[in-house]
Amino acid sequence: MTEESTTPTLYDWAGGGEALERLTGVFYDKVLKDDVIGPLFAHMSPDHPQHVAIWLGEVFGGPARYTDELGGYPQMLAHHIDKGITEPQRRRWVDLLLDSADEAGLPADPEFRAAFVGYIEWGTRLAMSNSQPGADVVGEAPVPRWGWGVAPPYQP
Numbered sequence: 001m002t003e004e005s006t007t008p009t010l011y012d013w014a015g016g017g018e019a020l021e022r023l024t025g026v027f028y029d030k031v032l033k034d035d036v037i038g039p040l041f042a043h044m045s046p047d048h049p050q051h052v053a054i055w056l057g058e059v060f061g062g063p064a065r066y067t068d069e070l071g072g073y074p075q076m077l078a079h080h081i082d083k084g085i086t087e088p089q090r091r092r093w094v095d096l097l098l099d100s101a102d103e104a105g106l107p108a109d110p111e112f113r114a115a116f117v118g119y120i121e122w123g124t125r126l127a128m129s130n131s132q133p134g135a136d137v138v139g140e141a142p143v144p145r146w147g148w149g150v151a152p153p154y155q156p
């Protein structure tokens with residue numbers, strides 16, 4: 001077998017869709033109570049946490065369900081357009097997600113967390129920039145696929 005076929009995806013390493021739904025469940029409970037970003041999400045649909053878990057699952061190498069069932073990248077982009085996300089709001093989103101990763105028991109190994117945080121930093125900065133009124137956005141693109149980067153899973 002090639003090294004590529006034996007290296008687990010970030011999705012599998014995280015614990016699959018169930019673990020990602022646990023993560024977003026904990027996360028949006030915190031978000032809704034938060035004074036900085038709570039108001040942005042006051043009218044979100046009850047399916048929102050599950051949809052974000054499905055998005056993350058696809059990004060991390062799991063099934064392409066956001067693309068197949070939920071409108072793919074253009075739909076995700078549409079949710080952020082004109083929201084005018086500020087840097088303090090972006091940063092709070094990141095902080096609450098990382099707290100939630102600990103609470104939801106996502107793998108805590110340095111390799112997984114480095115890749116996870118890398119995507120979250122990239123994705124939130126992109127979401128913030130795309131959310132500015134009048135932003136010049138890329139309207140059509142595939143859902144990104146994130147890998148381990150320079151630190152593949154370490155197994156002693």
Ligand code: HEM
Pocket residue numbers: 037040041043044045047048051052055056070075076079080083085089090093119120122123124127128
């Ligand atoms: C990696 C970063 C991010 C990802 C993966 C992400 C993902 C998503 C997805 C998938 C949706 C659509 C959910 C659905 O289909 O129902 C969504 C909606 C939304 N996102 Fe994000 N997002 C990110 C960053 C942010 C940030 C930083 C903010 C603001 C601080 C934000 C605010 C929102 C809002 C307000 C909505 C719409 C909520 C509503 O339906 O009322 N997002 N996001």
